[in-house]
Each structure stands twice: as C-alpha cells, then as structure tokens.
Amino acid sequence: MSNATDIFGAVGMGYVIVESERLADWRRFLKQGLGLHEAAADDDALAFRVDTHARRFMVRRGKAEDVTASGWQVRDEATLAIIRQRLADRGIAIETGSAEEAEFRGVTSFIRVKGPKDMAIELFTDALPADEPLRMLTGGFVTGASGLGHFAITSKKPEKMLRFWQEIFDARLSDRIAQPMAGIVLDITFLRLNERHHSIAVATTRGLRLDPIRTRIQHMNLLVETLEDLSAAFERLTDLGYEMAHEIGQHPNDREVSFYVLSPSGFEMELGWNALRVDEATWKQGYYNAISVWGHKPERNSPVDRLLLNLGNFRRGLGSLLSPEYSPL
Ligand SMILES: [Fe+2]
Structure with missing residues (x-):
C-alpha cells in the first residue's frame, strides 16, 4: 500500500451538507442565530458562507435531518492522487461528482466515497471564490x-x-x-x-x-x-x-x-x-x-x-x- 508519503497537514474540512425538511428554521438558525453570510436560498436549498469560499454550509430539502455529506479540501492534485490510490488499495469505490453537484458545493470538481456511518466523504482541491464582501452578524470565523x-x-x-x-x-x-x-x-x-x-x-x-x-x-x-x-x-x-x-x-x-x-x-x-x-x-x-x-x-x-x-x-x-x-x- 502506498503510504510512503505523509499527507498530514494537506487536508482540511471544506464544506458540509445537511438534509432537512426544516429549511425555514435552518435559515433563521444560520443567518440570524449563528450569523453566517447567506449566499443563496430558495424552497429547496440554502447555502451559506463564512469566509472567502463561495459556499461552506449547505442545507437541502430531504428527510434525513442529518449531515449527509462533508467535503474535504486537499492541497493539490498530487495529494489527491495519493488519497485516490489509498482508497483504491482498500477496495473503496470512488465516484466522480457531476458538474451540477460541484456547483451546489461551490467547488470546481470533486470525488466521493461512502465513508464511516454512511456519510459521503467528498474530496476537492479548488473552491470557487466568493464574488461579494461578507455580510455576517459575526466578526469572523477561523478557517x-x-x-x-x-x-x-x-x-x-x-x-x-x-x-x-x-x-x-x-x-x-x-x-x-x-x-x-x-x-x-x-x-x-x-x-x-x-x-x-x-x-x-x-x-x-x-x-x-x-x-x-x-x-x-x-x-x-x-x-x-x-x-x-x-x-x-x-x-x-x-x-x-x-x-x-x-x-x-x-x-x-x-x-x-x-x-x-x-x-x-x-x-x-x-x-x-x-x-x-x-x-x-x-x-x-x-x-x-x-x-x-x-x-x-x-x-x-x-x-x-x-x-x-x-x-x-x-x-x-x-x-x-x-x-x-x-x-x-
Ligand atoms: Fe467539539
């Protein structure tokens, strides 16, 4: 197994996706409560920012009332290739996200595996930058x-x-x-x-x-x-x-x-x-x-x-x- 290279420090949590039927409540909770920047909101999905990334916290309509997916940002393509190899060596199936799914996540592209406890673990290198200044009720988040x-x-x-x-x-x-x-x-x-x-x-x-x-x-x-x-x-x-x-x-x-x-x-x-x-x-x-x-x-x-x-x-x-x-x- 390819474990010769230590990739510690090259991966960080990028985004989270929650599935819920309680979109109005989530909107109030994240925007007015935690004070995040609302990037998009309609009847089926919400997206919020906390920093320069276009999207960090998404809620989409569905029955889970849970986090269904988390995105992890990988430093570069070479590191992502190491991770891919490790997943493949262990027989873990890798899917490629669609362009539409990538857009929802605010990333250019991503791959996905089924992680522990059935949470989708998604990996990407490039986050789309936000195109407007932050409007938050809080001074700033540590990212x-x-x-x-x-x-x-x-x-x-x-x-x-x-x-x-x-x-x-x-x-x-x-x-x-x-x-x-x-x-x-x-x-x-x-x-x-x-x-x-x-x-x-x-x-x-x-x-x-x-x-x-x-x-x-x-x-x-x-x-x-x-x-x-x-x-x-x-x-x-x-x-x-x-x-x-x-x-x-x-x-x-x-x-x-x-x-x-x-x-x-x-x-x-x-x-x-x-x-x-x-x-x-x-x-x-x-x-x-x-x-x-x-x-x-x-x-x-x-x-x-x-x-x-x-x-x-x-x-x-x-x-x-x-x-x-x-x-x-
Ligand atoms: Fe904690």
Missing part, C-alpha cells in the same frame, strides 16, 4: 489552514473509524478524554488533520458498544475569532428561542471556550473561541478524565428533563445494538 470546523461522531466501531482517517488522511492523535455520563463511560479520541486540534472526534461507549445518537454526527463545531463574537451569538440564539444543549464552558484539551446549541435537525452545533493551534514540534498527547474544565451545563436540567433525555438515549442505544454501522474498512 484557512485549520479548515471549516470539526465533527464529533459516536461510533460502535471506533477502531475502524479512526483507522479510516489515519490510513487515508494521515490523521494524528491529539489526545483522549474519558467522560463518565449517565452511568456509562464515554471514550473520546481526538484526531487532527492539520493545525486545528481536531477535525474529527470519535466517541464510543466503554464495554457494551451502543450508539445513543440518531444522527451521523453528535455535533459540528465552528470557531469564531473573538469572545465578543461568541457571546453575541449566544445571546442571538437564546433570544431566537434555540435551546442550549450545553451552555458556555471550556474544554481541557484544546482549551476552547464554547457552547452547544440544538440545531433544527437535532444534532448540536458547537460554537467556540480561542482553541489552540497544535505546534507539531512540541505537542504531547494528553489524557483527560472530563470533557470540560468548567461550564457546559445543559440548559434543561430538571430531574424530569434528565430522566426523559436518558430514557430516550437509552432506548436509542439499545436499538443501536440491532442496527449495523457501515464502515468502509
């Missing part, structure tokens, strides 16, 4: 070499999911957290593809492997540039009536200050500030026994709410024992 953001994903096959990112993209292990939660321990592994502390976090239940989360991702994260951006977004989302899954707090590993808001499709969106950038020369893998240093308390925290949430998660978790989880490796 560039760090990519768009990160995903946290629950998995019953964490070793396979981690291997996918490590073998195909040369992801590096940043650290691990073991978090006791509702009577079980959640083990979370943080992988980085570039200077962003993690682009992918994989969470698994210790012992009996359950997946209590309906959606492919548990949350997606975006980073804003200033604390004022973070607090203003918190106020806007709260004023609009969106529920905080976890109010403001701080993580021990990337030191990020963040909050988690429930998106219209049910997964959480984490908005953060001041996450460290990894210095490869000095980085040491950590191991932590809590996901938060302080804060990140749920907004609804009455005994009844906790019971209902835990019962719902418990039922889904048991159901997940019977449903297979797709893995390309």
Whole structure:
C-alpha cells in the first residue's frame, strides 16, 4: 500500500451538507442565530458562507435531518492522487461528482466515497471564490489552514473509524478524554488533520458498544475569532428561542471556550473561541478524565428533563445494538 508519503497537514474540512425538511428554521438558525453570510436560498436549498469560499454550509430539502455529506479540501492534485490510490488499495469505490453537484458545493470538481456511518466523504482541491464582501452578524470565523470546523461522531466501531482517517488522511492523535455520563463511560479520541486540534472526534461507549445518537454526527463545531463574537451569538440564539444543549464552558484539551446549541435537525452545533493551534514540534498527547474544565451545563436540567433525555438515549442505544454501522474498512 502506498503510504510512503505523509499527507498530514494537506487536508482540511471544506464544506458540509445537511438534509432537512426544516429549511425555514435552518435559515433563521444560520443567518440570524449563528450569523453566517447567506449566499443563496430558495424552497429547496440554502447555502451559506463564512469566509472567502463561495459556499461552506449547505442545507437541502430531504428527510434525513442529518449531515449527509462533508467535503474535504486537499492541497493539490498530487495529494489527491495519493488519497485516490489509498482508497483504491482498500477496495473503496470512488465516484466522480457531476458538474451540477460541484456547483451546489461551490467547488470546481470533486470525488466521493461512502465513508464511516454512511456519510459521503467528498474530496476537492479548488473552491470557487466568493464574488461579494461578507455580510455576517459575526466578526469572523477561523478557517484557512485549520479548515471549516470539526465533527464529533459516536461510533460502535471506533477502531475502524479512526483507522479510516489515519490510513487515508494521515490523521494524528491529539489526545483522549474519558467522560463518565449517565452511568456509562464515554471514550473520546481526538484526531487532527492539520493545525486545528481536531477535525474529527470519535466517541464510543466503554464495554457494551451502543450508539445513543440518531444522527451521523453528535455535533459540528465552528470557531469564531473573538469572545465578543461568541457571546453575541449566544445571546442571538437564546433570544431566537434555540435551546442550549450545553451552555458556555471550556474544554481541557484544546482549551476552547464554547457552547452547544440544538440545531433544527437535532444534532448540536458547537460554537467556540480561542482553541489552540497544535505546534507539531512540541505537542504531547494528553489524557483527560472530563470533557470540560468548567461550564457546559445543559440548559434543561430538571430531574424530569434528565430522566426523559436518558430514557430516550437509552432506548436509542439499545436499538443501536440491532442496527449495523457501515464502515468502509
Ligand atoms: Fe467539539
């Protein structure tokens, strides 16, 4: 297998596609709440910007209420060729996106594979540039070499999911957290593809492997540039009536200050500030026994709410024992 070349640092999250029937709510959530730049909106699809890329966050009409695809920007054609070879060596089928699909994503062209948990993993080199100045309610988002953001994903096959990112993209292990939660321990592994502390976090239940989360991702994260951006977004989302899954707090590993808001499709969106950038020369893998240093308390925290949430998660978790989880490796 062709693994002689290390492509760490050459890949970053480029875009995300959500499928939902709740387009009006998503529009309000992203535009008025998180404060993104609306690039296009009609009855069937929305597209938003956060930086110089023409498109970064798309919502299209459909029943999934979930992230169905994520796009990953690859530095150049030579790196993409290495990735193609690694996929082919493992018998992972590669499709080429159509011109119409590329246009929807704001890229010149892309290829697609079926990734872990059935999320389409799409790869492109060139994003189309935006043709007008940004109009956002927030000062700015951290992208560039760090990519768009990160995903946290629950998995019953964490070793396979981690291997996918490590073998195909040369992801590096940043650290691990073991978090006791509702009577079980959640083990979370943080992988980085570039200077962003993690682009992918994989969470698994210790012992009996359950997946209590309906959606492919548990949350997606975006980073804003200033604390004022973070607090203003918190106020806007709260004023609009969106529920905080976890109010403001701080993580021990990337030191990020963040909050988690429930998106219209049910997964959480984490908005953060001041996450460290990894210095490869000095980085040491950590191991932590809590996901938060302080804060990140749920907004609804009455005994009844906790019971209902835990019962719902418990039922889904048991159901997940019977449903297979797709893995390309
Ligand atoms: Fe996160």
